[in-house]
Every structure is written in structure tokens, then in C-alpha cells.
Amino acid sequence: TYMAGKNVLVVDDNSTNREILKEQLSGWKLLPQLTDSAENAIKIFNDKPGFYDLVITDMQMPGMDGVTFAKKIREISPDVPMILLSSVGDEYNQTNNKLFSAILTKPVRQHMLCRHISKAINPTFVVRSEAPQQKMSAAFAAEYPYRILIAEDNEINQQVIQFILQKLGYEPALVSNGLTAVQAQKEHSYDLVLMDMQMPEMDGLEATRTIRSGNDDAVIIALTANTMAGDQERCLEAGMNDYLGKPINVEELKEKLIMWAGR
Structure with missing residues (x-):
């Protein structure tokens, strides 16, 4: 571009x-x-x-x-x-x-x-206004296509994130620990991984480092209950691209999906 x-x-x-x-x-x-x-x-x-x-x-x-x-x-x-x-x-x-x-x-x-x-x-670029739009529409995934992996061990959080993404038109895959996240990413090369920080077997930071060691450039977004500056720095140092606070906010998630689609 x-x-x-x-x-x-x-x-x-x-x-x-x-x-x-x-x-x-x-x-x-x-x-x-x-x-x-x-x-x-x-x-x-x-x-x-x-x-x-x-x-x-x-x-x-x-x-x-x-x-x-x-x-x-x-x-x-x-x-x-x-x-x-x-x-x-x-x-x-x-x-x-x-x-x-x-x-x-x-x-x-x-x-x-x-x-x-x-x-x-590029002054000829037009900045679109924040047009009101339906909060969750399946057309969203058509405009911002991703193959998404959710790595989250909490069953309720899994269901919430899965529900939101399905409403946006995605069909996310789901794993419940860092080890299976690494294996799934190696086998399927997802475009975007929503990675919980705290998981059994292997935490999100270690899973991200392992994925990055294989020269995988998928977008990895941390899911963290603590959005303290120190946590943000640790995410970036491990090779994550971005982070989202929990509980997941639909508009924030959409912002991240829009932003990283242009990568």
C-alpha cells in the first residue's frame, strides 16, 4: 500500500x-x-x-x-x-x-x-466518518476476512468470544491451552490468534514465543484481565501484536479486527 x-x-x-x-x-x-x-x-x-x-x-x-x-x-x-x-x-x-x-x-x-x-x-485519502452500523453483522467477516483461532481455557469466556465472532460472520477454531494452540497454529496457520495470557500446560506468552520461533507472522492478540502497562509490555516483548481487555468489548474487538486487516 x-x-x-x-x-x-x-x-x-x-x-x-x-x-x-x-x-x-x-x-x-x-x-x-x-x-x-x-x-x-x-x-x-x-x-x-x-x-x-x-x-x-x-x-x-x-x-x-x-x-x-x-x-x-x-x-x-x-x-x-x-x-x-x-x-x-x-x-x-x-x-x-x-x-x-x-x-x-x-x-x-x-x-x-x-x-x-x-x-x-496521502491527502487524496478520504477519512470516512464513524457511520452508525449494526453492532454485530455477519457481513463484517466478508469485509475483514480472517481464519481465527481462540486459545482460552475458561469455558464461559470461550462461549462469549465464540458467540461474538460467529455473529460477526466468522467460524473460529477453539483450543483450551497454550500447547494445543501452538500445535493448531502449526497445522493450520490461522491468520489471527486470540490468545489468553493465563492457561494450563503453557501460558499465552510462552505459546506466542513458540509460534514466533517458527517464523509465523500471524496476528496474535492477547486476552488479558489486567491491562496494566507492565502486562502490555510483556505481550509485545513476547511477540504479540496487540491486546484486548477481558471481558471482551464487541466494539474494541471489531476495532482490532479492522486495524490488523490492513497489515
């Missing part, structure tokens, strides 16, 4: 946010360069004039905030597109809108980030 191979400079003082953005951008075949401060970013940008196709910056950072940073980048490069990630309550003048291709409020919905990146890199 036109996004593949584009160079993106990511500026955020929070290491977890940087890693999450890195994983998302890499999944969309973009080439992210990460830095933890606006000052470092200006040096990096100056060292490679014309190299970066997009800049994504946090608003609140120590030393220099995102708007001040963007103004300095504009002095170096009048045309490079920039996206600002802001928290609710950030104070910035609406005139700053002219600095940015988009100002997105955190936490950013991932498919919206993907759309706005597409729009920033």
Missing part, C-alpha cells in the same frame, strides 16, 4: 506509549523512529532533512510541548504532515489546527489513527 515504507518520527516521553505506537505503525508496514523528547526529535529531524514523511507527537512533554515542537519543525520543513496526540483538557489555541493534519484525543481508536495517518501521507 501507499503507507508501506514511509518514515515516521514518533515523539513521546512515555516509553509504553512509544512501544505501542511502534508496534501499530510497524504492523501497518510504516518505518517508525522513536524518541523521548522534542529536543531530541529536532536534532534527528535536522540530521535527515526531507527524510521523514510524517511526525506524530504527544502534547504534554517535559521541556517542550507538542505545539512548540511542531512550530519549530515547521520552520525546518513547511510541508511535513504532523499529527498531535493530546489528552482531554489540554489547552491549545484552535489556530494550532493549521499546524497539524489531525489532533487526536487519547486514547486514540486505532482504526482512526490508521485513517488519519493515511490521510496525512
Whole structure:
């Protein structure tokens, strides 16, 4: 796609946010360069004039905030597109809108980030509005086709996830521990694995490492009851692409399926 191979400079003082953005951008075949401060970013940008196709910056950072940073980048490069990630309550003048291709409020919905990146890199791309749609329709799987494996040992959770996916038009396979997940993935090469973190025989992290050791690039999404930053980092380090909190939220699951379909 036109996004593949584009160079993106990511500026955020929070290491977890940087890693999450890195994983998302890499999944969309973009080439992210990460830095933890606006000052470092200006040096990096100056060292490679014309190299970066997009800049994504946090608003609140120590030393220099995102708007001040963007103004300095504009002095170096009048045309490079920039996206600002802001928290609710950030104070910035609406005139700053002219600095940015988009100002997105955190936490950013991932498919919206993907759309706005597409729009920033390719201005002819149309960002579709969030059209109201039926929550669960079998047409969803036709638009975002996947062969899905669910690895989950809790019977109730199995039934809930299976029910949601079937309503969306999928026919997921089901295993109840990490060991059988590894075997099933080896035999059938599913496109996407929903992997519970805590399972008997072999946990989700170990199962993911084993799958990745076979050069398998399936999308693996962790299912975790704890969405703490440490858990998120462990998921990414093990080779998972993303994570979903439990209990499963239908809209969040759909967002993940939409986002990773474009990989």
C-alpha cells in the first residue's frame, strides 16, 4: 500500500506509549523512529532533512510541548504532515489546527489513527466518518476476512468470544491451552490468534514465543484481565501484536479486527 515504507518520527516521553505506537505503525508496514523528547526529535529531524514523511507527537512533554515542537519543525520543513496526540483538557489555541493534519484525543481508536495517518501521507485519502452500523453483522467477516483461532481455557469466556465472532460472520477454531494452540497454529496457520495470557500446560506468552520461533507472522492478540502497562509490555516483548481487555468489548474487538486487516 501507499503507507508501506514511509518514515515516521514518533515523539513521546512515555516509553509504553512509544512501544505501542511502534508496534501499530510497524504492523501497518510504516518505518517508525522513536524518541523521548522534542529536543531530541529536532536534532534527528535536522540530521535527515526531507527524510521523514510524517511526525506524530504527544502534547504534554517535559521541556517542550507538542505545539512548540511542531512550530519549530515547521520552520525546518513547511510541508511535513504532523499529527498531535493530546489528552482531554489540554489547552491549545484552535489556530494550532493549521499546524497539524489531525489532533487526536487519547486514547486514540486505532482504526482512526490508521485513517488519519493515511490521510496525512496521502491527502487524496478520504477519512470516512464513524457511520452508525449494526453492532454485530455477519457481513463484517466478508469485509475483514480472517481464519481465527481462540486459545482460552475458561469455558464461559470461550462461549462469549465464540458467540461474538460467529455473529460477526466468522467460524473460529477453539483450543483450551497454550500447547494445543501452538500445535493448531502449526497445522493450520490461522491468520489471527486470540490468545489468553493465563492457561494450563503453557501460558499465552510462552505459546506466542513458540509460534514466533517458527517464523509465523500471524496476528496474535492477547486476552488479558489486567491491562496494566507492565502486562502490555510483556505481550509485545513476547511477540504479540496487540491486546484486548477481558471481558471482551464487541466494539474494541471489531476495532482490532479492522486495524490488523490492513497489515
